[in-house]
Amino acid sequence: MGTNRSGRKPLPSAVKRARGTYKKDPQRENLLEPKLEPGRPPKPDIVTGDAVASEMWDWLCGMLSEMKVLTLADRLIVQQIAINESVNRKLASKLLHGELTVAESQMYKFTSTTAVRLLGEVGLTPSSRSRLKVVSEEEEENPALSLVARQQVG
Numbered sequence: 001m002g003t004n005r006s007g008r009k010p011l012p013s014a015v016k017r018a019r020g021t022y023k024k025d026p027q028r029e030n031l032l033e034p035k036l037e038p039g040r041p042p043k044p045d046i047v048t049g050d051a052v053a054s055e056m057w058d059w060l061c062g063m064l065s066e067m068k069v070l071t072l073a074d075r076l077i078v079q080q081i082a083i084n085e086s087v088n089r090k091l092a093s094k095l096l097h098g099e100l101t102v103a104e105s106q107m108y109k110f111t112s113t114t115a116v117r118l119l120g121e122v123g124l125t126p127s128s129r130s131r132l133k134v135v136s137e138e139e140e141e142n143p144a145l146s147l148v149a150r151q152q153v154g
Contacts, residue, residue: 014069015123019131040065041075052086064122074122081118087111 013033016022022029040061047053060078064070070078091108094100100108120128 015131036071036073038065038068038070039072040070041072041078044075044079047079047082050083050086052089053082056082056085060122060124063124067123069123077118077122081115081122084111084114084118088115 013030017029043054043057047057057078060081061070064074064078088108088111091100091104091111094104095108116125119125123129
């Protein structure tokens with residue numbers, strides 16, 4: 001599979017659907033895109049052994065489950081966010097006590113910007129959330145109704 005693309009990375013169909021992209025032109029939807037079963041991935045040992053990372057894992061899985069976007073395949077991104085949050089909090093504590101070295105201050109800046117980027121990937125920043133649209137449960141359960149609604153808009 002070729003991943004040497006230039007330009008923006010393609011958005012998943014679920015994001016495009018949530019944004020309403022297919023309302024005007026429903027035939028552009030990639031119907032062959034893999035659809036993953038929703039589910040909460042098991043918490044890895046590296047997260048379980050860290051109280052802050054474990055707390056972040058539980059919070060993040062709860063939020064993503066509530067948004068109905070969490071799948072078993074999201075284990076690595078959730079793990080990265082949880083570990084990043086743990087490192088970031090430790091560095092923030094040192095910063096507040098004036099104990100941060102120059103190298104640690106650079107790491108703090110890196111973990112802070114990484115947090116915003118990773119949370120944006122899963123729809124948990126105000127900017128990424130503003131581009132989503134809520135799909136009613138009736139439309140979600142009845143794809144035919146959703147298709148009819150999309151065709152009536154255009």
